[in-house]
Amino acid sequence: MNERVNDEPASVSLTDQAYAVLRDRLVMLEIKPGEPINEDRLRTELGVGRTPIREALKRLEQERLVVAYPRRGTFATDVNISDLSHISEVRRTLEPLAASAAAERATAQDRAALTELRSQLETAARPGDNTALLRDDVGVHRAIYRCVHNPFLEDTLISYDNLATRIWCVFLPRLSGMAGHVDEHVPLLTAIVDGDGKKAGELASQHVIGFERAIRALI
Structure with missing residues (x-):
């Protein structure tokens, strides 16, 4: 039943696909709190361009799952009890x-x-x-x-x-x-x-x- 977490329909855009994969990795802490998000590695791994990754990260930042710092990059947010x-x-x-x-x-x-x-x-x-x-x-x-x-x-x-x-x-x-x-x-x-x-x-x-x-x- 594990596949249900990433339950986006097959017809979604590349941005939506990247978003769904990243979202569930962040939610399940497969990307650890505070860990940097490596855009180049994600593009290679997911087979998408720079724009879908960056658009996905913008959505994830709005949802408090990642945080972006000028000149430092984007990181998974900490989990604050x-x-x-x-x-x-x-x-x-x-x-x-x-x-x-x-x-x-x-x-x-x-x-x-x-x-x-x-x-x-x-x-x-x-x-x-x-x-x-x-x-x-x-x-x-x-x-x-x-x-x-x-x-x-x-x-x-x-x-x-x-x-x-x-x-x-x-x-x-x-x-x-x-x-x-x-x-x-x-x-x-x-x-x-x-x-x-x-x-x-x-x-x-x-x-x-x-x-x-x-x-x-x-x-």
Whole structure:
């Protein structure tokens, strides 16, 4: 299920492709906090020109995933645990809103996709692999956000989920119960598929609160 993190459609532009790859590497800390971004290496690796890389980096800077310094270059942003309360404050409001809206607005095709995703979660074998679990978590969130059918809200949700995931990654080696956190998505997906907006909102709220508690227990 790991491939779900980078879930951009095949028809996207070169800039979008570069953005998606870089975004997920930054989110999962495959590019370490504070690490310089080597544009020449990325161009060779991704097979794109200078412009797509630079346009992608501009978007990532707006999303607080990279920072550019004059005459020094571009670097992955640091992960500041002190940001947890601010990020969680936003997510406690937006995640329930998104889940409730998804339950109400999801198309028949959306519901079929979420049903398939739920089946994958129920049958996935990933014992002790917190990284795979976290990728599953990100993939489920993005699938739900798509069902809201509001591109402005979807972009905002993804941005804050990305920042929250980076905090997860810092503590990943020390986290226990990650499988349970991801499995919470099964009843959430069921509520959305069934069109139960109230229950979906409540479950999403519990999920975000549980994330913050799990991290605070390790600080």
